Structure formats: structure tokens, C-alpha cells
Amino acid sequence: MENFLKKQNIKFIEAGFLDLHGVLRTRTFPADKIDELTSEGYGFDGYSVGYSNIEDSDLLARIDPTTLHVYEIDNIKIAFFLCDLYKDEKPLEIYPRYILKKIEKELSYKVLIGPELEFYIIKEDGSKDNGFYMASHPEDEDELLKRRLILELENIGINVELTHHEVGPGQHEITLPAMSPLEMADLTVFYKKYLKIFFSQYGYKVTFMPKPFEGLAGNGMHVHLSLWKDSRNIFYDDGLSDEAKYFMGGLLKYAPNIAVYTNPTVNSYKRLVPGFEAPVYLLWDWGNRSVLVRVPKYRKINPKNARVEYRAPDASGNIYLAFASIINAGIKGLKEKIDPGDPFNDNAYKPENQGKFKTLPNTLFKAIEYSKNMNLFSEELKNRYLKLKIKEWREYENYIGKNGLTLNTLAVTEWEIARYFWR
Structure with a gap:
């Protein structure tokens, strides 16, 4: 995937998911982070998006490579991915994408x-x-x-x-x-x-x-x-x-x-x-x-x-x-x-x-x-x-x-x- 992004001259990765209301939440990373985002993912506050209690709110988002879409703004190419969500390295079972x-x-x-x-x-x-x-x-x-x-x-x-x-x-x-x-x-x-x-x-x-x-x-x-x-x-x-x-x-x-x-x-x-x-x-x-x-x-x-x-x-x-x-x-x-x-x-x-x-x-x-x-x-x-x-x-x-x-x-x-x- 990293070679693909380089060949396409993609500069950024936007990785996101829908919160429980259905609002898109994303983070943006330099394109060279692709392997890390695929294998390890990134951590975020699950309480602020409706998926966790405040006292136990650490969740993990890991990109699904099959959801890739490449788009361009101001001559800058961006790779957009949707993520699967995890709690303690297990799929988050209340995550609507997982349910569907x-x-x-x-x-x-x-x-x-x-x-x-x-x-x-x-x-x-x-x-x-x-x-x-x-x-x-x-x-x-x-x-x-x-x-x-x-x-x-x-x-x-x-x-x-x-x-x-x-x-x-x-x-x-x-x-x-x-x-x-x-x-x-x-x-x-x-x-x-x-x-x-x-x-x-x-x-x-x-x-x-x-x-x-x-x-x-x-x-x-x-x-x-x-x-x-x-x-x-x-x-x-x-x-x-x-x-x-x-x-x-x-x-x-x-x-x-x-x-x-x-x-x-x-x-x-x-x-x-x-x-x-x-x-x-x-x-x-x-x-x-x-x-x-x-x-x-x-x-x-x-x-x-x-x-x-x-x-x-x-x-x-x-x-x-x-x-x-x-x-x-x-x-x-x-x-x-x-x-x-x-x-x-x-x-x-x-x-x-x-x-x-x-x-x-x-x-x-x-x-x-x-x-x-x-x-x-x-x-x-x-x-x-x-x-x-x-x-x-x-x-x-x-x-x-x-x-x-x-x-x-x-x-x-x-x-x-x-x-x-x-x-």
C-alpha cells in the first residue's frame, strides 16, 4: 500500500468512522504512516463519540484498506479510508459498521x-x-x-x-x-x-x-x-x-x-x-x-x-x-x-x-x-x-x-x- 500511495503522489491519509449519531470523525496523517495505520491503528477518545464511558474511553481505529478512495483538493492528493474500531484489541461489538x-x-x-x-x-x-x-x-x-x-x-x-x-x-x-x-x-x-x-x-x-x-x-x-x-x-x-x-x-x-x-x-x-x-x-x-x-x-x-x-x-x-x-x-x-x-x-x-x-x-x-x-x-x-x-x-x-x-x-x-x- 505504501508503494501505491507513493506512485500516486498521495500526500495525506484521512482515516475516519461514523460516531453513534452518524457524524463523520476523521484524523489526517502523512502518507508514510500507512503501514502503521493498517497494522496498529490510532487511539482516540471513545467517550466523545458515544462509544465508551468516560472512565474507560480508550479505543483504537484501524483502517480497512478496501475502503480506499483517493480525492484531490488544491492539487493535493488525499487517501480516504474508513476504519474498524477495537477495544482491548477486540472488535468493538457496538460499532454500527461491525454490526452491519x-x-x-x-x-x-x-x-x-x-x-x-x-x-x-x-x-x-x-x-x-x-x-x-x-x-x-x-x-x-x-x-x-x-x-x-x-x-x-x-x-x-x-x-x-x-x-x-x-x-x-x-x-x-x-x-x-x-x-x-x-x-x-x-x-x-x-x-x-x-x-x-x-x-x-x-x-x-x-x-x-x-x-x-x-x-x-x-x-x-x-x-x-x-x-x-x-x-x-x-x-x-x-x-x-x-x-x-x-x-x-x-x-x-x-x-x-x-x-x-x-x-x-x-x-x-x-x-x-x-x-x-x-x-x-x-x-x-x-x-x-x-x-x-x-x-x-x-x-x-x-x-x-x-x-x-x-x-x-x-x-x-x-x-x-x-x-x-x-x-x-x-x-x-x-x-x-x-x-x-x-x-x-x-x-x-x-x-x-x-x-x-x-x-x-x-x-x-x-x-x-x-x-x-x-x-x-x-x-x-x-x-x-x-x-x-x-x-x-x-x-x-x-x-x-x-x-x-x-x-x-x-x-x-x-x-x-x-x-x-x-x-
Whole structure:
């Protein structure tokens, strides 16, 4: 690896991981430290990132060479790596990347996963373009810049399926090909970082925050999934298979219990309101964007394209926990043969449908309460994670009280912008 870095004229190594909230934490080293970082790693304070108690907080981060991405800023090449975490030379079992890796290894299926990450591009003066869904230039003022971005992504080894303008002014989506959950989670961590770096060079800001602007479409992370066994898509059986329906049944039944992982912030629940193509009701249907679980039907379903889309998640949290919870919920549905019910062939947002169906939690606090009824992960992880989330909610409550607001406000507060904008 050291020879490779020298040949590529790489000057620095950036080695990092997601904390329990899902915030990227990194350290930068001279490139000649690569062998040491691979074999020995570097020590850090696990208490400050949510993984340890203060009285026993020394953890070790060791780079995973398979996660390498090389990027360039100001003509300086940097090698980016994600790390595995260790406590007393043993894998840290509450580390979400370790958990997702373990789930993937123990499954008797191969999972293909493809998230659609929406984001806003904001100009230096705070303005946005005047674009709309699938807008082209000139309404999509960032179209040419996005094409330049795609070329840059391809130059660093990231393939792109497509890009388009989303519903909100200044809102966009770039779709990546489906891959294994761990590969996709790792790639998404770097992808989010790189987009922010790329656009910052032109004086723009990028946010994946679920609801950065009141009254405009929120940023989702719709997750497409399929299960494969012996090179066969088990979601297909001359149409949508029973296995696919059971998997959907698990997603629908356990959606409230996993919401604290898939929609992990106060701001997440200001996106999950009717009228903005954000799901609220625990329903499924073919091609219906008003329900929680959608089965795409652009083309006739076949062995290659059979999949389900889980529309609740956003990209504001720990993507390893989000993917792990979604997969666990779906697999539970498969094992328990949970019937998802009939497809809902209607607009769930119609006034006459309000209050008829079970819903997702509408606040982070309610999501925390629902999560206590399901043991997806170890008690240690669950307790540590929920402790952070309860603290987050209490801080928001305190802000709301001091500013004369109510907890059911849909206004996007300064507290949320300060906390979540750079997620």
C-alpha cells in the first residue's frame, strides 16, 4: 500500500468512522504512516463519540484498506479510508459498521441495496435555483456543475446511474448502482463528504438535512432492496414473490420500532408529513408514492428488477444502523411470514383517508418510545444510542420552551439548522 500511495503522489491519509449519531470523525496523517495505520491503528477518545464511558474511553481505529478512495483538493492528493474500531484489541461489538458487517455475513441471502439520497445545493448568498422535478437548464442552474461532478466521481472510481433535479428549488438526486449493504454504506459515507467538498470549491453548500426549509420538499433516502440466493432474485416468482411480500410485511409491522434508526433526528419528523411525497401511513402499493413501501412498476416485473422501496429513511443519521435495522425488520417479516395486506390503490393523503391507518411516529420522542419494544441490537448499543437520542430530544424541548414554541411545530428552528445542516 505504501508503494501505491507513493506512485500516486498521495500526500495525506484521512482515516475516519461514523460516531453513534452518524457524524463523520476523521484524523489526517502523512502518507508514510500507512503501514502503521493498517497494522496498529490510532487511539482516540471513545467517550466523545458515544462509544465508551468516560472512565474507560480508550479505543483504537484501524483502517480497512478496501475502503480506499483517493480525492484531490488544491492539487493535493488525499487517501480516504474508513476504519474498524477495537477495544482491548477486540472488535468493538457496538460499532454500527461491525454490526452491519456481521448481519451481512450471517444472512443466508445476498442483499442488494440502493439508496436514493436527496440533497439541496445552496448558493453563497443563501439562494437556490428555480428548478422543479426533472428540470433542465436554465431552471436547473446547477446542471452543468452536476455533470462535472459526475466526471469527477467516475475519475475516483464511483459509478453513477443518473442525476436529476428533484421537486424542491435547488434540490437534487444522484443515483448510484445497487450493491451490498456494507459496500453501499461505506460508499455513502465518502460520497456525502465528497459532494460537500466538491460544491464548496464553487462557493456552494450542500445539505442532506431531512427538512432544511419549511414549506419545501424534504430530503429523503428512499432505500431499494432485493434478496438473492444462488444468483436468483427471490423477490421474483412469476411476479412479486411471497418472500417479497413477507419482507414488506416486516417493514410495515416494525417501521415504528426502527424509526429511531432510519429517521434519527428531531428534524426527521418535520419531513414525514402528508403532501410532500413523504410517507406517513403503514401501507404498501405498486408505484404509489403516498405509501411507506412502494413496489416500482416502471416496467413489467422480472427476475432482474423485482425489488421493494422503503420510503421512510433519511440520510441524517448513522447509515450502518439504518441499513441494519431495515434488513432486520424485513428478515423478521420473512421468518414470521407477515402478511402485508392488500395493496392500497389510492392516494393515502386524501382528507377522507386521514386517521384510518396506522402511522409512523410523528416525533423523535415517540420514535424513542417505540424502539423500546423491539430488540434489534444488543442491550448495550440500544441503551447507549437511546441515551444520546433522549438527550437530543431534551435539548430540543429546552429550546422550544425558551422560545415560546410548541413541540408539535413544523417550523424549522435555528436549533435544528445549527445541529443538522451539515449532516
